[in-house]
Amino acid sequence: MLAGGRLESPPGGWIEQFGQEVVTAGCLLRHGLSLRLRPGELLYHVYLFGTRSLPLVMIASIFAGAVSAWQASYQFQGHIPAYYLGTAVFKAVIIEVAPVMTAMIIAGRVGAAISAEIATMKFTEQLDALTIMRIPVVAAVGLPRVLALWLSMPFLLVFADLSGLLGGYLTSVSFLGSSPASFWQEIPAHFHLHDIGAGFIKAQVFAILIGIVATSAGFSADRSSAGVGKATVRSFVTAVLYILVANFITAVLLF
């Protein structure tokens, strides 16, 4: 699987793929500790992954927050006072909706792009050129991207949280009969810093998973245009699956 510091394509199957991802993570960690990162490259990727993803993350979060409010209102009918709607939306958005929604969008928009870029670099022999120059390929190409993704995530999550709350608030006030004051009324009483911290921890875990899966899919892609396509699909599908599994595990560990 790892020949001369280069990653070879796994023969196929989930176990090989998982092994490939573990090896990629190991390479990133091993070489990453000694690799001199170029700040310019890191900032460029933070801009590309973070700033450029912001509009999409915000729009998606507004609607996710809106749906959370609508569904909570439906569940509350006849059982729970409407002034708890704001608290329900707040908790749902902060703990679940915003981290997971942001991760899904980033897996599709950024993870797939990372895979495609690395697979293309492999296809066009750019990775071979680095190998010949004895540059640790996985770390040199993968690490700036994974790190940039990890750094971008908290920034994106703040905006996803705020956008989700805005969507929930507007829906509650405009369509569900809440007054502006009643929406916010109960939130301070049920506010726990732990909830916000948990959301951020989740998002950071998701970012690392997306980064590792995306780089691994790119490095193990076949050397063809079809291989580039398959790598992007593998990257997105695997990342989404890992996000959902990690979401459950972090929920169990954090709450």
Place this chain on the structure above:
Amino acid sequence: MLSITDFTCTVQDKLICSGASLQSRPGQVTVLLGASGSGKTRLLKGITGLTNELTGSFSWQGELVTSPLYHVIHMGMLFQNNALLDGLTVGENLRLAAPVNDRELADDLNRLGLAELGARYPGELSEGMKRRIALLRAGLGKPDLICLDEPLAGLDATAREQVIQLVVRWQQAGSCIILSTHLLTGLDQLTACYYAIAGGVLLGEYADVAAVKRAVPGLLRESDEI
């Protein structure tokens, strides 16, 4: 000196070539001569250690080499696709190979008629420009072994001459050079030994192009002699 003896090339469990040998001596260009699709690139990548299709007894300066060659010696390589990193400027691409200062970089680029291109990205350049920059990168930092895959392909007559002159310079500096080509232009300016290759099989070592023509006439009919 690089010496590979009794080498075997296996592609997807199919034996292509066995029992052949190849030498690359300092100050002499080892030319792999064959038509397109004859297996020159496969052989070059096998020699470098980028693929594991080639096995045999590798030795460098008389010492047996058991790891991929790029692990053991300082190498430079010109790839068929040029393999310049898209996200880096020309200058950054070149500095990946060796820590050259601005003056040296400008001189090298100027020598190939590529002055003022240091800040440009590969995507902004023509194929011929990319080819010459990739060639320059292959030889930066005085590598022990320079592998050049079709360095003359896609270049006009002036650029071919510049490339040949650069290879002559590296040769005179004492680097081992392995050059694969299907073009004969300018080869007479090099101090070279020739290996003919067809169907992935190394047919033998020859002293000059005329000897190759005599021994394997079909090979050169398929080659571009312009």
